[in-house]
Amino acid sequence: MTLLEVNDLSIRYAVDDGSSVHATDDVSFSVERGETYGLVGESGCGKTTLAKSLVHLLDDNGYVENGNVWFDGTLPQWSDEQGDATQSVIDDPDKPVRADGKTDLAALTNAQIRDIRWRDIAIIPQSAMNAxxxxxxxxxxxxxxxxxxxxxxxxxxxxxxxxxxxxxxxxxxxxxxxxxxxxxxxxxxxxxxxxxxxCSPDLLIADEPTTALDVIIQDRILEELEKLQEEFGVSILVISHDISVMAEICDRMAVMYGGKVMESGPKDEIFGETANPYTLGLKNSFPTITSADQDLVSIPGTPPTLRDPDDGCRFRDRCPFAIEECHASHPPMYDVEAAESLGRSEEGTDERAHRSACYRIDELEQLRTDAIEESTWTEQRIESR
Structure with a gap:
């Protein structure tokens, strides 16, 4: 059963000159009950901002421009003795409650969201050691x-x-x-x-739960989260820049870059059948036991500015596989399994399926082979595209 549905969530930060920074653009994912879901990506990609927005903890200049955050939990004053939304609330057009009883957290006031924090959704902040x-x-x-x-x-x-x-x-x-x-x-x-x-929440948001801890303590913290999940049945949304954390603890995950989701799906498929150039680059830049004697390959360049970004793929300027189409518009999320047999004729609409935002989704085998080579990720090759 789905606990949380984030649909097309776009978050902005207003700046002094009247413009805004696009922290996230049209981000969608879902978290099932009892599941651990991960958001991974470089610093500044929007993952922490997204987590804060779920419980209205954005900075004063941050705001949700559009999108919905449907949560399977109802405000106490809107629910019956079982905690379900009353029919009168569901029928009221002024109440952000769907027919299935899910409440749109993005539409709640700050006073209303305070009744949900800790009781239904709790957060382990990024600066937990100073919290x-x-x-x-x-x-x-x-x-x-x-x-x-x-x-x-x-x-x-x-x-x-x-x-x-x-x-x-x-x-x-x-x-x-x-x-x-x-x-x-x-x-x-x-x-x-x-x-x-x-307060035994239904959803626990863990923002960089192992940052600044040594590897032994990191492992113990992850073990504690897993034990709590088994004992309380809590769903966990883990946010980290460390893909090794995701590999250890998550069931499903999404890879973010420049405020966009680049790849999402079951953890084993993302690591075992990687389907996006950005994720391939992340894997190259992280050490593994089997590649201990190999040099790490970093992704050249820097993340894009998110103040008034253009319509192209957010990763195109650092991607060795970019084509002309990548400069025109950001690719939709394609179903990876369907693309391997049918090409990229259909967008992926199943949130639980393995999906990737890449126009070359039908050339995955070649991309995976080329991505292993260090020469693929040189600045000279990328600039010559």
């Missing part, structure tokens, strides 16, 4: 989140639950009485995860 208030005890901060969304819970019950949550993520319960500066980096990260799980 704890230094003048409050760690346990008290978890208790505050519980009491805000569960006023029927007593303070003693909330404190006991906070201690239990810390223990579940590998922290001694008595450390609930300590302050953030008394925690190591890994402990702070686990404490923030415990806080995010305080």
């Amino acid at each position: 704890l208030n230094p003048v409050y005890k760690v346990g008290d901060q978890i208790v505050e989140a519980i009491l805000r969304h569960e006023p029927e819970t007593t303070a003693d019950e909330a404190h006991e639950r906070a201690r239990d949550l810390l223990e579940r993520v590998g922290i001694e319960p008595d450390r609930a009485d300590d302050y953030a500066h008394q925690f190591s980096g890994g402990m702070k990260q686990r404490a923030v995860i415990a806080m995010a799980m305080a």
